[in-house]
Structures are given as C-alpha cells and as structure tokens.
Amino acid sequence: MNLALRTPVRDPAELDRVVDRACARIAPTWPLDRFIAVNPLWGFVDEPLPQVSARLASLAGSRFVMPRSWYREQWEAGRFGPAHLREAIAQTGARCSEEDLVALLVSPDVASPRRALVTDVLDARRDTVHGMAWCDFVAHSLSQFCAAHFDEGQSKLGPDRTGGLFPSWRRMAEQDWSPVLLMGFQGYRAAVRRLPSNARALIHFALENLEVPEAEHESYLTSLLLRMNGWASWCAYRRWQARLAGGTDDQIVDLLALRLAWEWLLLIGIPDPETAPRWRAAISAWPALDHSAEASLALDWVLQRALEIAYQEELCRGLAKGLRAGAPIGSAGARPRSAEAASNDAQTRPAQAPSVQAAFCIDVRSEVFRRALEGASPGVETLGFAGFFGLPIEYQPLGSPEARPQLPGLLAPALRATDRAADAGLAERRGGRIDFARGWKQLRSTSISGFSFVEALGLLFAGDLIGNSLGWTRPVPHPERGGLGRAEQAGRKPRLATTVAGAEIDAEARADLAAGILRAMSLTRDYARIVALFGHGSDTVNNPHSAGLDCGACCGQTGEVNARALAALLNDSDLRSRLAARGLAIPETTHFVAGLHHTTDDAISLYDLDEVPASHRDDIEALRQALREAGRRARAERARALGLASLPEAERDRAIRARTSIWSETRPEWGLAGNAAFIVAPRERSRHLDLGGRSFLHEYRWEQDEGFGVLELIMTAPMIVTHWINFQYYASTVDNGRYGSGNKVLHNVVGGHLGVFEGNGGDLRIGLPLQSLHDGRRWVHTPLRISVFIDAPRPAIDAIIEKHALVRQLIENEWIFLFQIDAEGGGVQARRRNGWFPA
C-alpha cells in the first residue's frame, strides 16, 4: 500500500490558512474546575445564526432550533401568537405566510442528513451487527488517546508526550495492535509508519490523496473537527490559554491531522474496490446536502424569532412603562419616584440617600435576590456589576504553589491576591497537610498498596457511607476549606498582594485601579454608610460541574476573594485620600463590607466583620436582618421552580438547604436557566419590574460617563460574557448531544478535571448537563437569544458598534438583539442591521 500517491499541488501557505480557518471555528471549553460559559459557536459569529445552523446541520448533523412539537407547546401555552408570527415574517423577510407557520407547528420535524466521511462510507457497507462500526471505533480510539495525552491528574502513567499530540499519537499508533485485533485492519501499523511525520504535511498529503476538491477543503476539515468537537474544544482552550499568556499551542492542528490520518488510512488501507468510487460519490453529494439543510430549517427559524419577539415585546412594554411613569433622570440627587412605585411602599426608592448600597454580580440569580432585598428593606439600594468587581487578579490560596485566575476568561490576570493569615506558619502547614492527604488518597490507587489499604481501612467507609447519605459529612474535603481548621479558616484574609510577576503594587497604581472600578460601577457619589460588595457562589456536593454554578466572571470560582480584596482596598484611608484627588470623595462615614451570596439557598455570608468600626456595628446588624428577610423571600420565589412551593416554610427551607449538602443531588439549583436579557441602565429603570430571574443587570449612568469609555467597556466585556452564557444555555438545550454534556447520572470525570465522558467513553463532553436544563418533564430553560437593553444615547451606542467589528457582527448577525432605553422619547428602540426602529 502506498500512502503518498499524489503530491499536493495546492500552495502550502494557502492551505495552512485554510487549516487555521477551520481550527478557528472551534470555540474553547474550560476545564471543570473553571467551568465558565462559552458560546460554542464563537467561531461562527461572522455569519447569521440561521445560516450557521444550516451549515452545521450539513457538516455535523446539529440542529439549532427546538423541535416543532416544542414550539407548538409554547404556542398553545400562549407564549407567542399570530401577531408575533407576522412581526417575525416582517423582520426576517421570510417568504411564507402566517398560515404556513401555523401549519409548521403541527408538522413533523425533518432531519436533513449530514455529509458522509470516509468512516461513514465504510460503515454503510459494513456488517455492523457482526463487527464494530468504524465511526465508533475511530471516535473511541481517538478520544481515549486524547484523554491519555492531555490527562492532568487521573492516570499515573501516560504516553510520551514529547512534541505534542500528533507525534505522541504516531509513536503510540505504531505500536497499537487494536485496529488489527478488533477491526481486522491488517497492515495498520505499517501504514502508520509511512505517514508524514508532521501534522500540517499530513493534512496536505491526505487532502490531495482523498481527492477532496479545493473549494471543500475548509468545510471538510471543519466537519472532521466537529466529529470530535469535545477534544477539539479542549485543544482550542489550550490555544486560548497559550495566547492569553503570549504564546501559542498548535495541538488542535495535530488533532485535525490525526482524524484526517484515519480517513486516509481507511480509504487506502482497507482493500475494497468499492470504497474509492463510493467516497467520490459521497463528495459529489455534499453540495446537495448543504442546500437541503438550508431549505429544511428556514421556516423553523421564523418560529424561533417569533418566540423571541414575544419575550422582547413584554419586556419593552415593562421598561417603557417605567419611563412614562417618571421623568427622565436628572442629577443623582433628585431622583424622582415613579408613581407606580410610590403606591407600593415596599418597592419605594428612597428619596433620601440610601442607608446601604449593595453591589451584586450581574448574574441573573442576583436579580431575584436584589428584588427581594429591595422589597425587604426600602433603605437599601442595589446595583449590578460583573462579579469579579473589576479586579484583574489571580488568587494564590494559602500554601498553594499555584495561582488560579479570578477574572473573566477573556482576560489575562495582571495582579495577584493572596491570603493574609494571622499565623505566619499556616501556609506551610496547610501545604504539608494537603500533601499528606494527597499521598494518603493516592495510596489506594497504586498498583502495590491498594490491596492492603482495602483490608486495613475499607471497613471504615461504612461510616462515610452513612455520614454522606445523611448529609452530615462531605465525601471529600472542600477544595477551599481543606487543610484548614475552622478557626484557621476564619483567620484567613484574601487581599490584593502583588502583580502577577511578584512586584509591589504602588499606592498610585492601587488608587488608579480603585478609581477605575468605582467609575465602571457608576458609584461615584452619594455613598451610603455601608457599601456592601457581594460576590456569589454555589454550594453543591459531589458535582463535577459545580464550578459552572459559581461566578463566571471569576473564572468559575466564588466571588469571595474579589469582593473581600476590593472592600479592604476601598477601606484603606491612604487610598481614599488619593481617590479624593481623583474626584471620588468617599466620606469617612462610609464603610465597605464584603459578602457572598450563596445562590443555592440564598443565604449571605459577610466577611471581615472584625474590621468594621464600632460606629457601624448597628448598620451591619440592620443589614444582616434585611439580608435574612431577603433570603426568605428569594427562597420562596425559587421554591416554585424547584417544585417545593407547596411545602410550609420551615420544611421548604430545610429542603433547599439539603440541596447544598446531599451527595446524590443532580439539580442543586437552576443556575442561570431561563436567562434571556441584559439590562444596562440605572436600577430605577427596572426596579418596578419582576424580571423573574431571567435578566442580567448592570448599573450604568451615561450622564457620568465622559467619552463613553465605560459604555465601551460594558459592550465589549460584560455584554460578550452574557452572550456567552446565554448561548451556552441555548446550544446545550437545542443540541445537547454535541453542545451539552448529556445525562449527569452517567458522567465520568476525565483526566482529573478536563471534562466528562457520558458513560464509558465517546467524545469529551462540553456544555451543560441535561439536569441543568430539564427537570425530567419539561425544559426549564427556554432557548432565546439574549436581548440587550442599554440606557445611553443612540449615537454613543452606534459609535461603539462601528468601532468594534465583533460587536457589530454579534448584533447584525442576530446573535444578540440590541435595544436602547430611550428615556427622552419615553420608549424603547431596537437596533437592526439597517438602523434604529421603535420597538
């Protein structure tokens, strides 16, 4: 068998660009310990979603709209109606009538077939009852190898990783008998030895010899990557991280070469005269498949659009109502109360300066709690800001040699926070304890100690089984609290320490940082006596995806470190005097306090209370009361979605609290399910609305934003992040098989923290588990593309759209729907491709 049949004619540099374009289609996936949300189609946002959806249907068999039966349910439940269909037809310019769409609701789904690869061509002729399918074998073999190569904590012994994924695979494949033994592929090892030794060279040769037409190269390569989307996403993450650090990582190209090598080996290596002509026929069928995919879903997209219009319409109406009720906001000192709010004392915005300003993360879960807190205590003013509180930090836990990022995945950390412990030797002691715990834990999984370990200590696990079942003990120590006693834990204080390189941060730099953050929060005057900064975190046990419920803006950690470090910074008197020089006069009577919103049970922790001046003790006590009451209200609201609403309060609270400590809980909380909107405005624009925990909220006062620098920041960072979250939920719902991680009860953690398999093996699974989206009877998450509402002048918004190509793509290709809250005009305007329209 001769592998190098034909020498490539295509210019290698040009083909390299094609390869890079195909690889750029794959979005990164973060590991489980930093499980932040990503739009898995981030590489496709340069085209409108319906078009991308058609392409992915043809390339990978994905589907990005819900089944028609689901739209029918929404229709019957009154979530959208004929008017929305008409509006959707008008907006999309679809060539169809309202009746066509109604008829669509009751017609069966059509699935258009995906493009065949060589593995599919072979399987079509293979007796897959009496032998394994090639698709399955190749997927399994590649996935297992990738896991072995990238493993960072499960296996003790791994392959020779020198040179990266492709060389590593070649060395293994040359010695691998399983294709011979399991699949009867004689000559596999000899063929592998003759493969080009360089990934890009292999791609060039293989494309040429597979006779893929030049125009199809990019699509073909993309479809190969999508067949291993999980591992491709992992490679994309490695590349993303390398680039943030100023380097690069080319292993995604290796992965592509590896999958392509299989195509080539199978086409040439399996002696069957039928294969080559069938493969040529398959290639010639590709364009037709593309067309049928495009045609088959066009109308479904109008249904999806109509549903989104229905949601937007209601929200626009609600926001407009608030505008009409009150006059436009003038100076901050004279904020009018809306007539509607005034009628309800619990929701009244205080005319005098608030007693507490409480900042929460923009997260949709904060909306529920903020509304509850405002209702419980009219003197509290709440505001929303990204939960890392603008601190571009990494955090080095006590005794740890490594630091981890505590900021959005889009950014690289610049500063470092560490724990200031009361006791200098504690770091070393904690390191020693964790080291011992690690060695002890690993004892059971070595080839020589496991047997005696079981005989000596196995019986003690009866106690663990009982304790864990009753929720008394955790199956393993808490990753943050482990290695510390209760008192030691309390004495630990995370504070801003140095730059990432370990250099001192001088006082001026600190002041600049603090000033920037306060301005970005629109918190520049009228400081209350207590300014509370609340990070958030989830409490869940035995849950591989727990980081996905923590703060995405803190890279999948809780926001505790950021909130505490910032509060301490802002309480510094020297810093305050420097802030005053920058026009930010924080009165001496203002104290910043840090806290954490526990999203699973809506409890709140307050930190560093030993540093609260005696003059503010009563204020803190009052705040504590208000928070407790707010937690009660928030739990009552969340109990509905958890199916606990019918229980009496004490029992309900117990049931919710149990979710934080029971090891068999697969739905501790609903996280960000339901998210659909992002409101960038002063709180008074939305305070009169019950947003149902579906909206991200960012405080923003354009009058204070000179040059619209803050707006630009919001539209290029938090807006992107909310879109990532929103589309992760969207994609995990519509195509859980590829962009979600499937059934939690089958999850099997890979490589210590890389991700999960669903069951034995298969591809690495990315995205959200079904249990985060579906309660067993219905989808709890409704897939809607995010609607962003900004309270700022239209020209300012347009200027930013003009300046940032990416933002323009997201809006004009309708990955995001953008609206302006027009206080002057008393309404809401929608931004479409061709300008602004009244919404």
Next chain:
Amino acid sequence: MPAHALDPDFFLGLALLAIPLAYGLAAMMPLGPVRDPVSTAWRRAARAAASGFVLALVAAGAVAVRGAGIFRIFGFGAGRGGADALPALRLDLRLDDVGAVMLVLVAFIGLVILQFSRRYLDGDPGQVRYVRWFLATLATVSLLVLANHLVLVWLAWLGTSIALHQLLTFYDDRAPALIAAHKKFITSRLADACLLGAIALVAGSFGSADLDVVFARLDSDPRIADAPGVQVAALLFAAAAALKCAQLPFHGWLLQVMEAPTPVSALLHAGVVNLGGFLMIRLAPLIVEVEAAQLLLVVVGSLTAAIASLVMTTRVSIKVALAWSTCAQMGFMLLECGLGAWSLALLHLVAHSLYKAHAFLSSGSAVDVWRLQQQAPPVAKSGLGAWIGAGLVCLVGVAGFARVVLGEPLAAPASFALAGVVAVALTPLVVRALRGALANRLRWLAAALVLAAAYFGWHAVFEHLVALPSGASAMLGLRVAIVVLVFGLTFAVHVAMEVRPNGRIARTLYGPLFAGLYLDELFTRLTFRVWPARRVEAPPPPQTLTLESPFAGDRS
C-alpha cells in the same frame, strides 16, 4: 411441620426467608392506580430495604447467640441426605457466620445505594423500572447467600444476573451499554454452565447437593475429595468464581458497564461481582481439599491482581479506573482463597464492598479532589536507593509485627506471604518519611504504623469472628511462591515507574498496559462474530426524541 411450630428456629427461619421476600415482593407488587407511581415505588422500596437491613441484623444477632444452623421452611418427601434426596421438594435456608456477614453487608449496601438513587435519578422516566430491578437484584443476592441447596444457589445467581442485566441496560438506546451488557451476559452464561456442571458432579459424588450434607461427608471422610468427580467439580466451581469475578481475560464487561447510572455501578461493584468470592468462601471445605482448584485461584487471581492494578494506573477516567481496581481487588480476594486465607478473603470482600460503593457514589467529587491536590507543593522524586531501603525497612518491620501476631512463619506461610504484600504496600509511606520536615516525616511514619496495625487488627478480628478451614497442603509452597514472585515483580515495576517515569521500562510497558494487553479486543471481536448483541435501531431525528426522553443520551 406442626412440630416446628413453636420452635424459635422456625420463626428465625421465617425471618430469614422474609429478607429476600421483602425485596422480591416490593419488586413485583403492582403499583395500582396511585396518584404518583414514582414516589410510591420509591417509598415501598425504602421500606423493603429498611426491613431487609433490620432482618439481616436480627439474623447476625441470632448467629452470635445460637450459632450456625439450617432452617427448614418447608419440606415434603424424604429427609435430607439419602439417594432419594434430590426429588424431594423442600426449602432449607442456611445461616452461619459467613452468611450473616454477607447478609448484613448486602442489606446495608442496598439500603445506602437505594437511598442515593432516589434523589439521583429524580426526573428520570425509567424510575419505576429501576426500582423493580434494583430490588430484584437484592432479593436474588440475599437468597443466594441464604441458600443451602446448590441448585438454589445456581437459580438465585441466574436471577441476580438477569436482574442486573436489566439495570446495566437501563438506557437501552445506548449501543455501548448493550455491547458491554451482552459481554457480561456471555461470561455469566459460561459461569452458569461451569456451575451447573460442578453441581451435577457434586450431586453425583456426594449423593446430595445440600451444602450441609456435602460438608458433613467431607468432614467424616476427607478421602471422598480424591474422587475425580469431586476434583473436577471444585475446579469448575473455581472457574465459575473467576468468571463471575471478572478475572482476566473475561474482564472486559466489568470495565465497560459505566453506561448505566452511577448507583448501578456501585451495586455491581459492591454487591454482585464479589459473589464469586463468596462462593469460594462458602465452599471452602471442598476447595481446600482440591489442589488444582486452589492453584487455579492463585494463578488467575494473582495475575489479574498484578496486571489489572498496573493497567489501572494508565486509565484516564475515574469510573474506568475504579473498575480496573475492582478487577484487581477481586483477583486479590481469589488468590487469598487459593492460599487458604479464608478469613482474610472475607475481610477483603466486605471491606472492598464498602470502599468501592463509596468510591463510585462519590466519583462526582473527583474534581474537588483534584482542586485540593493542586494546592499541595510538588513532591520531589525519591531515588532507587530510597525505595529499596524503605522496602527493606518495611519487610523487616512487618515480619516482626507478623511474628508477634501470627506466630511461627513456617506454620503459616500463606499469612506471611500476605504480610509481605502489606510490607510492599507500606513502602510508599516510608519512602515519604525519609525526607522533608520532621513533622511531615513523622506523619508519614505514623500513617504506615496505623495502616499496619489496622491490617493486623482486622485480620485478628475476622479470624476470631468466622471459623473457616485452614488449608495446609503439600503444594502450598508452590502457591506461596507464585504470589511472592508476582508481587515482587509488581513492586519492581512500580518502583521502576516511580523512579524513572520516562525511563525505558515505563515507556515499553505503557503501550500494552494502556491497551489492557489487548485481552478484551479478542474477546469483543469473537463476541461480535459469534453471538452479536442486539443492535440499536437507527435513531429517529434526534431532537424529537430528546424532548420525549431527555435522558436518552448521545446518539451521534
């Protein structure tokens, strides 16, 4: 029967029978027109599991008070023992110390895992089916433990296998689930055939398949074991145990059944796969008389223990690594049986069950473990000298310990060989105690001492707790030598990999170990060829199905 009516044993017998009945009835009872069938099913299951546990405790208490016994539930026809024994229709239950330990274990594991499953599977459309087959598995396992007649053992085991098969294929649209379960099906039927052959030979040789009769005969006339029929029977029993315990090369299915929900894996690994070991312990009086059977157990068990534990270190996912660990641990349990270390084998069975049930149920915590471990300072590699030194220290120390606890080495060579395994196991701890800060070094040393003390302590407790025949035969030396050789080699390979993770030995061994020595590839291919699994129908458009059955999983 009326004669028994006031006999406390009669009531104890009924209590024993009530254990499988409680599970079985709850498994089979129709739910009727209830408002919420799912909750009703779980509630009933919880009651059955709780009653099963209480009754198992009662049984254990009874053994402690009155000793072992045979309990006749009913019997027609001739009495036990004669040539006419087989056609007689009767049901005897057997309760002894081993059985009591097993009963409590199974009932406890069942209770915990069922409790876990209830919340874990919330929302799954198949919950009622799950509950039924889960309880059916517990019913058949507990019946197996209680059975006195070998045919009843056989039937109960067959039932266990069938019930478990339903749980393993709980998501029956997952092709890998079907293939793995199918491989298990084939292995189990092979084991069933071995078992049936063995039972026939026993009945032929002893004139009865009642365990108490067989043991009584063996006790009164040990030479009966020399008969070829008995020899072959013991060998077949051992082979059945090896098959049921997923020993190499029939291990593939055990590693691939992660396609079922986590608690099913926990149940399989903690409550079912070890039944092979239980059978050996149960049949100890027979097995100790047959050298070939013991040799088979030692060879298969020690090779599986060594190979599977090395393969485990190359696995990339938590559950599959745990499965290889089970495979190895079962090997170790069987080799203990083969060495006649019966009480240690029973200790191993019970301790492993509890450990592995916990390991599976807590496998979702792998990321938490990883997160914490990342916060520890890196460990400096120790050199070859440190390993050899630490190994010698452990050998001498453990030998001294064993001399005190176990007595004269030559009187109990098997126990000393197994103590050698402990010495090897302690070495990594002592290696760590050779360097670093004093406080940390003391901690590692203390850990080694605690581990050794716990090992010998439990050993003594189980020796005391259960009375089992001690095997001493002419060929024991050979079996001990095999174990010493295999574990010596494993230790050498382990040290080589620790000292030189990128050295030649590690590099050469990695490929074959990662491939599991290709043992399963051949078995799988043969399965596909000869007796293929039912194929999953071509999937309808995925989204329609996803909505109706969201837990169907990946169909791409």
